Amino acid sequence: MSLPALDPGRLGQLLRKEFRQMLRDPRAKRLLFIAPIVQLLIFGYAATTDVRNAKTFVVDHDRSSDSRRLIAALTASGYFRVTGASERPADLIAALDRGDVLMGIEIPRGFAADLGAGRQASVQLLVDGSTANTANVALGYATRIISRFGLERGAEVAARAGAAVPPAGVDFRARAWYNANLESRVYNVPAVMGTIVMLMSLMLTSLAVVREREIGTLEQLMVSPLKPLELIVGKTLPAVVVAFLDLILVTGVALLWFGIPFRGSALVLIVSSVFYILSGLGVGLLISTVSNTQQEAFMSMFFFFFPAIILSGFMFPVENMPVAIQYITLLDPIRHYLVVVRGVFLRGAGWSVLYPQILILLVMGVTVLGFATTRFRKTVA
Amino acid sequence: MTLAVEVRDLTRAFGDFLAVDHVTFDVPEGEIFGFLGPNGAGKTTTIKMLTGLLAPTSGGGRVAGFDLRTRAEAIKQRIGYMSQLFSLYADLTVDENIAFFAGLYGVTGSRLAERRDWALEMSGLGDYRGRLTGQLPLGVKQRLALGCAVLHQPPILFLDEPTSGVDPVSRRTFWDLIYQFADRGTTIFVSTHYMEEAEYCHRLALMNRARLIALDRPAALRARLTEPILEIATDHGPAAAQALQHAPGVIEAAMFGRAVHVVVEHAASAVQALPPFLSARGITAHSITPVHPSLEDVFVSLVRREGGVVVG
Incomplete structure (x- = not known):
């Protein structure tokens, strides 16, 4: 992105407006900050394959x-x-x-x-x-x-029977590392976090842009000197902030409420999350270029979101999928992010282990957002 | 005379559909230029091309002296735009909307304060500045949208059906404001489908099915219709208009509000002949009176002759 092309005055106006609108509407606030916590609480309990009684x-x-x-x-x-x-x-x-x-x-x-x-x-x-x-x-x-x-x-x-020696046998003692009791919750809660952050990123940009298209203010912005790139930055920056706050909230719930261990480095999680959020925002922005109404945007969003979850390895291990589909999953940002969150939380994995996923997320974030930006500029300008 | 807008062969296609077909006209500075025509005639598409919201398929033009294909950024600083949606942020207060839109044009600090006071006064919103815009009545919202469109004091103002859905009193107040802007030298480019509003314009461009079919002062347009017009009051307007199309001595017949307007060859003979013609078809004419041609009559007549009339 060529930053010098951005006018700080205009961008500032837009940012101020975005935050003002977000923080003013109590419904929006609930949707942005309460809903993710509730979702994690519910899904955290629901997403379990443990057998009890x-x-x-x-x-x-x-x-x-x-x-x-x-x-x-x-x-x-x-x-x-x-x-x-x-x-x-x-x-x-x-x-x-x-x-x-x-x-x-x-x-x-x-x-x-x-x-x-x-x-x-x-x-x-x-x-x-x-x-x-x-x-x-x-x-x-x-x-x-x-x-x-x-x-x-x-x-x-x-x-x-008086045998001097008990029959020889193998004393087989299996131990599950990183998740001693093989509790599926420990494995699933970080994955639920990943999907929630993706959902928020998708929604934030696609709806923010499409809502303005619906009420006609997008047109009003485009006849003003505001440049498309300024509009994109003005729309995505607040979304990054909110998605990040959500990440912090759900991480808090995962650690404090579910007692999920956090064995890795916060920095690895933060960096890969930024890339991951960017890819989500990019897809959201793409959706906004093909949707005229919020309803259409919602439809398109789920058209992306559900396959992305199914292919992510969240519910069904990627290794068990047919090889052709395993290749398709490589395009799914959720898949790579789940490897990172599970690795960071449960195994304490660091850069040296996770760098392939983190690199892929970086490439995805930059290309998707870049592509979305050019498409967006074409449709509004 | 300096031109605020020059348009040459401006054309826009959406796939196979021509929304605007080789439209050419000039608007001198300070004029109130009206764009008249039914929905779908191409008015909005033309305005969108002039304001940089849509790229022309072919042809082009200049706005405020700048080529609209290459100097969109320069044009944007010099125009104001208001659409029929009165696009304001309902969840921001009146003050916040004003500050936001002013800020986009670099109007800040003391100039913002001055322009805000002006906009509040103009829209009669002095007491409501802290109010959420979504709670304002439509007429007030419309005036605020106008105010927000001109905070940066643009020399050219584009208004796309700015009074649609607003009550007649608000419409009148709105036009008073437009006159004030024009008096101070602002060029007003306004589209409407209200015929009575068209009368307020200095010059009128009539559009029909993507083409410009006439461009002249309202009085001159009316003068083009030389045949007499009769207004027939009846309870069965649509049926009467239908039947009268084929009556002897009738050039054309169209609904006009609840009445029927008939363009005839000779007024006196038609006044005699038409009531029996109608009653033979079970339609009672309560009255039949000669009237002056309205712009709507002119429009109907021009559409009929479409192709024969070029820019005046």
């Missing part, structure tokens, strides 16, 4: 102390809660069909006898795969609990 149906054909101990091990973990039991497998299937339970466990006759004889014992688990994420997590927990039970019980049997 999952409803479980038990069909115990064995009715032995071993089978009861196995069920007790499952419920004692806190992940599962028995909400139904029967002797007929059909009841378990009916419960799954109705969606009454997430998981069913069927323990065959001879379970205890097999264990006691040191033979391989089997147990059947059925999960409701229509909720794939939760089912996966539940299955993982259940498998871990059941195999540990098998190992312990096997060791007991071996000891009773």
Whole structure:
């Protein structure tokens, strides 16, 4: 941007006006500063794939102390809660069909006898795969609990049989780094922050410009000596400030309310956020060049925003997407920013690790905003 | 005589649609120049090109002596513009609107104070300066919008249907203001579709379907219509106008408010012939009287002859 082309007097007038309007309207203030906090609070709780007290149906054909101990091990973990039991497998299937339970466990006759004889014992688990994420997590927990039970019980049997050495086994101790309890909230709250900041950036510029087009003041500005570039700077600068305040607010909520750790450098977060916000403002400005009414602007905004979230890796890991789509995700600023926020918050990642993402965000911010600026100048001048 | 606006073959196309088609005219300094025509005739598009909001497709012109294709920045400093939207910020106070628009033109400090007092006085807003603009009545808002458009004292003022939607009293007050500006030498370029407002202009350009079909003083335009005009009062205006198109001795018939205006070959014979003609079709004429041609009559007549009339 060629700064000398800007007249500080005119730009100052526009900036003063923008802030005045923003701070005057109580509705606007709520939208700008309260809504992001409320969103983070709600989404922060909603965006969780953790399994707690999952409803479980038990069909115990064995009715032995071993089978009861196995069920007790499952419920004692806190992940599962028995909400139904029967002797007929059909009841378990009916419960799954109705969606009454997430998981069913069927323990065959001879379970205890097999264990006691040191033979391989089997147990059947059925999960409701229509909720794939939760089912996966539940299955993982259940498998871990059941195999540990098998190992312990096997060791007991071996000891009773007088074996000098317990059967050799691998002592498998997995530890999740950066998020010891694998709480999905710790992982998701920083991502929610990223999407909220993007939404605010998009809205701020697109609506600010389109509103003026609607009431005719944009035309009034364009017949004045105000230059298109001055108009763009006058519109984006306040948006950067507000988007940044929002970032600080949601970071505060993430740290203080959700107790999300912040292990990295604030400077890395700030710098990459500026680039990220610029790319959002650029897209918002582009939207404003193709929209005549605020309604149209809203439509276009969501046309960008939803795909950007789906492709960002927020909900579905990018690594699991088909390769062609993985390439498309490279164009998504949210995707790169999520890598940065998750890295900075949870892993304490710094420049040396995050520089590819930060560079991409910089390039995106500059090109999108630059392109939007030229388009904007063409449409208004 | 210096020209405030010169336009040569000004043309603007939107795709295949010609919004303004080779329009040529001059406006001398200090004139109140009226732009008259129905909606969609090309008035707004012409004004947008003259104020730098739209680029011409071909042709061009000069505003305040500057080429509108190359010197848009110089032109912007020297014109004021007010659209039918009375574009002010509803969520800013009267004072803040004035300070903002003045500031865009570099009017600040003591000159701002002086111009603000002038604008407040002109729009009768002295007591409302702290009020939010959105709460003002329409007529007052319109005067404030005018005031804001001339804070930088431009020599040329463009008004695009500045009185649309405003009550007749406010309209009259508004025109008093326009006269005051013109008296001080400001060139006024005003578009309207109110015929009675057109009478206030020094000269009138009639536009129809993208083309300029006449340009003259209002009286001279009226004088062009030499055939007599009859005004027929009836309860069935549209039906009467329709039927009269084909009546003997009638050149044309058109609605005029609630009445019908008929251009005829001979007034006396038509006064005799038309009432029976109408009653034969079940339409009662309450009265039938010769009238002086209004600008609307002229307009209707010129549109009929479109192509035959060039700039006067």
